[in-house]
Amino acid sequence: MDYTLGLHEVADGIHAYLQPDGGWGWSNAGLIVGDGSSLLVDTLFDLKLTARMLDAMSTITAGSPIGTVVNTHANGDHCYGNQLVKHAEIVASEATAHEMTEVPPAMLAALNKAPGEVGELFRHFFGEFDFEGIEVALPSRTFTGRLELEVGGRTVELVEVGPAHTRGDTLVFVPESRAVFTGDILFIGGTPVVWAGPLENWIAACDMICAADVEHIVPGHGPVTDKAGVVAIRDYLDFVLREAKVRHDGGMDAWDAARDIALNGFSGWGEFGRLAVNVDTAYRSMDPAHRSPDVVEQFKRMFRLEHPG
Numbered sequence: 247m248d249y250t251l252g253l254h255e256v257a258d259g260i261h262a263y264l265q266p267d268g269g270w271g272w273s274n275a276g277l278i279v280g281d282g283s284s285l286l287v288d289t290l291f292d293l294k295l296t297a298r299m300l301d302a303m304s305t306i307t308a309g310s311p312i313g314t315v316v317n318t319h320a321n322g323d324h325c326y327g328n329q330l331v332k333h334a335e336i337v338a339s340e341a342t343a344h345e346m347t348e349v350p351p352a353m354l355a356a357l358n359k360a361p362g363e364v365g366e367l368f369r370h371f372f373g374e375f376d377f378e379g380i381e382v383a384l385p386s387r388t389f390t391g392r393l394e395l396e397v398g399g400r401t402v403e404l405v406e407v408g409p410a411h412t413r414g415d416t417l418v419f420v421p422e423s424r425a426v427f428t429g430d431i432l433f434i435g436g437t438p439v440v441w442a443g444p445l446e447n448w449i450a451a452c453d454m455i456c457a458a459d460v461e462h463i464v465p466g467h468g469p470v471t472d473k474a475g476v477v478a479i480r481d482y483l484d485f486v487l488r489e490a491k492v493r494h495d496g497g498m499d500a501w502d503a504a505r506d507i508a509l510n511g512f513s514g515w516g517e518f519g520r521l522a523v524n525v526d527t528a529y530r531s532m533d534p535a536h537r538s539p540d541v542v543e544q545f546k547r548m549f550r551l552e553h554p555g
């Protein structure tokens with residue numbers, strides 16, 4: 247399947263909405279079409295992008311309107327467009343619903359206009375998005391563990407696998423179609439960023455996908471993939487965990503460790519500077535007393551890894 251902007255039918259009534267190049271903020275979404283009703287997996291980072299997506303889906307949703315939205319996790323590139331579908335039931339894990347209140351879009355709108363070094367850094371990552379006028383519509387239904395939904399005669403299974411990327415990551419399975427929407431448990435072509443951790447939970451989520459009877463795998467960022475794509479992410483996380491542990495046990499500081507680890511085969515992945523966050527998160531799970539830097543410092547470190555000197 248081509249990795250191009252727009253809606254792609256990956257199986258009968260199972261659509262992926264893809265936004266190349268899958269880098270910071272360029273997320274995917276999904277549409278599961280039942281008889282007379284549809285389920286939307288995630289909205290996008292701003293209102294303009296979400297409206298463009300809903301327009302691309304409109305010939306389908308005219309007959310099967312979106313009755314349910316699932317937010318796979320709380321990052322803005324998966325829920326900031328919620329207000330455009332707030333007539334629907336919005337479903338998320340309880341942990342995600344809590345986390346969705348923590349990063350107000352108005353703060354990102356202000357950072358996008360901020361002068362000086364912090365504003366410049368923010369715009370380097372997120373300058374292409376418009377955070378004005380966003381009021382996040384919060385979930386109207388939450389769950390923990392697992393939840394089965396029925397969408398126009400189709401069964402959809404939600405499985406909470408967080409904390410991993412965030413505190414409440416959810417996988418969205420459509421068993422009869424052998425399909426899964428993974429949210430940011432998968433970045434394909436890009437580097438995963440482990441904000442919450444522990445990395446072990448994320449590795450377990452990869453194992454769960456590999457053990458499931460699925461062949462159509464839609465990541466949160468990047469092209470539609472297969473189980474080999476899942477294994478690659480698992481291998482990366484396992485590699486980072488092992489390399490971080492050696493350095494932690496040797497007494498090396500987390501930021502020094504991130505600069506010391508040679509990514510070798512993983513260095514060609516997009517956003518490889520996310521290693522800085524991933525090593526820090528690994529340190530936090532190895533040592534509960536470890537103090538992580540604030541989010542501005544985290545972005546500085548990612549930038550520095552990708553732009554040395």
Ligand SMILES: [Zn+2]
Nearest residue numbers: 273323430466
């Ligand atoms: Zn994302």
